Amino acid sequence: MTETKPRNAEDMAKVLGDMSSRVILEAVHRRARTAQEISHDYGIPIAVCYRRIKALEGMALLQRDSQIFTQRGKRRWAYISNVHSVDLMFNEGNLKVSYMLRNGYCSESREVLP
16 A cells, blocks of 8 residues: 655645646546546656656545556556545635545545745
8 A cells, every 4th residue: 555645735736736637636536547547548658657657646536446457467456535525715915725535534634835
């Protein structure tokens, strides 16, 4: 299991502000997919897919669902989204992120940006 790093508002905004990360979360929201499937179906370079998947996994927004073996015997992981909802708000110099994971875990974090 991947070690999760603390989820603060700035980290969440950085990850969710990245288009590839958002596409990956959308791609695996309803069904598990491998990095190769995501790369092929959405045109994201495979190296970028793996980097974004690692970041999303580290923040517990994504998890490994199942292991798949290719015809050549290689192992591939299928990933599924843990996200139920995310709200990102910037108001009067404050960044606020609220989210709920599929398991019911809720969190809210705020940061005053310099």
